[in-house]
Amino acid sequence: MAQNKILILFAHPLFEKSFVNEALVRHIPKSKNITFHDLYEEYPEFDIDVKREQALLQKHDIIIWHHPLYWYSCPPLLKQWIDMVLEYDWAYGKNGIALQNKLIFQAITTGGKKENYCEAGRDRYSIPELLEPFNQTAKVCHMHYLPPFVIHGTHQMNESEADNYGKIYADLLLYLKSNELDLKEMNSHFYLNEWFHSKSKNHG
Template identity: 50%
Template sequence: MPSILILFAHPAFEKSRTHKELIRKISGLENVTINDLYEEYPDFDINVEREKELLLKHDILIFQHPFYWYSMPALLKQWMDLVLEYGFAYGIKGTHLRNKKIFNAISTGGSFSAYQKEGHNRYTITEFLAVFDQTAFLCKMTYYPPFVVHNSHLLSSEEIEDFSNQYLEVVTGLRDGIFSEDDLVRANYMNNLIGRPYTL
């Protein structure tokens, strides 16, 4: 059974409704480890060795974070800068992460239609996430499509609850190997694999 590592980064977790619910739902699952980065490293002083060991122990990595300014919170960037070292994650000898799977689980205030060529964000989520895609590629990992929660500020508690169940389904589905590799690589959102796609 593949094991999953959630690399969770939220600087104001105590104020977040969505991520609180998402995290709550997947806490305590078998073979799922949650690494709460802002709790672990409030001073941005990342213990690189610990992080590397965690990476080596898991098969599927999920960057879970709010989609701040079309990107990630500062600490996650710091994490990538320090942990994905040359010789470990990339480079000739940097093969330790080879064949691991990785994707983003993000929340954003913008709607699905806003993240289109014609929408006011002008690019799709997938385009914005090119940074992660290429990072995965350089580290010889497989980049999966993102799990996205749109309109996060407008959601009712019931809708949030619904999304957290979807997230649970995605995480356990990956862990239990339910999805076919073809579908995984082809889908634009992880949401589609459990039959809950966003549509225009």
């Protein structure tokens, strides 16, 4: 079976201060089918090379927006990337079918606990509700938007727990790379974490 090619678009303006994201990135498997692309490293002046980014997207089957949750959204460079790279008549519009049927989801870290993200909680909305603009962006670009992979409670986490999440992320990436994916089954879960946990249990 052909391998899925994965592009991780990583956006963290304070990466050096996030040991949780450091653990996630450190565990990303070395594979010719997994591309790690650090936007703040590549574009410190926010001067995004649109054609280069579009060429990268076209070479991959699964796109991951990997970022911390910043004020219920993404860091500014990733927002600029979305604004500039997803051009009319390329990603959307009458002739914009360059990204058609590609899979996309978000890998997110947040200091808040999961129970805070609900109608009765401090943050009032669930993570998927807060991510609806990204979901709609993907849909307008004819992509399949999947539930997010979310790591809650990073402010209370120790390095051992962060390392464990790094291993789960690595296993998830390897599974996505090597397997045929049932989108209906994936979309029936609230978080991708839960879907992958069920797959891991079934596979021993």
